[in-house]
Amino acid sequence: xxxxxxxxxxxxxxxxxxxxxxxxxxxxxxxxxxxxxxxxxxxxxxxxxxxxxxxxxxxxxxxxxxxxxxxxxxxxxxxxxxxxxxxxxxxxxxxxxxxxxxxxxxxxxxxxxxxxxxxxxxxxxxxxxxxxxxxxxxxxxxxxxxxxxxxxxxxxxxxxx
Numbered sequence: 001x002x003x004x005x006x007x008x009x010x011x012x013x014x015x016x017x018x019x020x021x022x023x024x025x026x027x028x029x030x031x032x033x034x035x036x037x038x039x040x041x042x043x044x045x046x047x048x049x050x051x052x053x054x055x056x057x058x059x060x061x062x063x064x065x066x067x068x069x070x071x072x073x074x075x076x077x078x079x080x081x082x083x084x085x086x087x088x089x090x091x092x093x094x095x096x097x098x099x100x101x102x103x104x105x106x107x108x109x110x111x112x113x114x115x116x117x118x119x120x121x122x123x124x125x126x127x128x129x130x131x132x133x134x135x136x137x138x139x140x141x142x143x144x145x146x147x148x149x150x151x152x153x154x155x156x157x158x159x160x161x
């Protein structure tokens with residue numbers, strides 16, 4: 001095995017180079033949207049960045065959707081951005097498997113609406129005139145099938161921020 005001027009074998013340097021390129025690519029993919037939206041929101045309160053921020057309580061943590069939704073709603077409201085929390089229960093047909101979830105939808109001054117939850121890395125743009133049930137399936141990139149969804153209308157009516 002030949003060595004380079006650094007004293008390391010060539011395959012080691014190749015792996016190190018590829019790893020660094022991967023890290024840089026991932027960093028750019030995460031930072032670029034924040035930089036773009038940062039031009040619009042110079043105080044770094046971009047709704048996109050706020051919703052993608054891994055330091056928001058519950059972000060990226062299984063079973064902590066309510067913690068994330070309330071923490072994000074608070075941060076968005078502090079930035080003057082309004083929206084709503086959507087609560088729902090889900091059931092897998094023909095089984096005893098069930099659960100509940102909450103996600104955040106927020107409105108921007110340009111007329112767009114976005115949804116995000118604790119399990120998504122970045123918010124998704126909401127199609128015009130999407131119904132709340134359509135938002136649930138947009139959130140998970142799935143279509144109605146084996147999962148039945150029940151919106152928690154009592155909570156949803158009270159969850160504006």
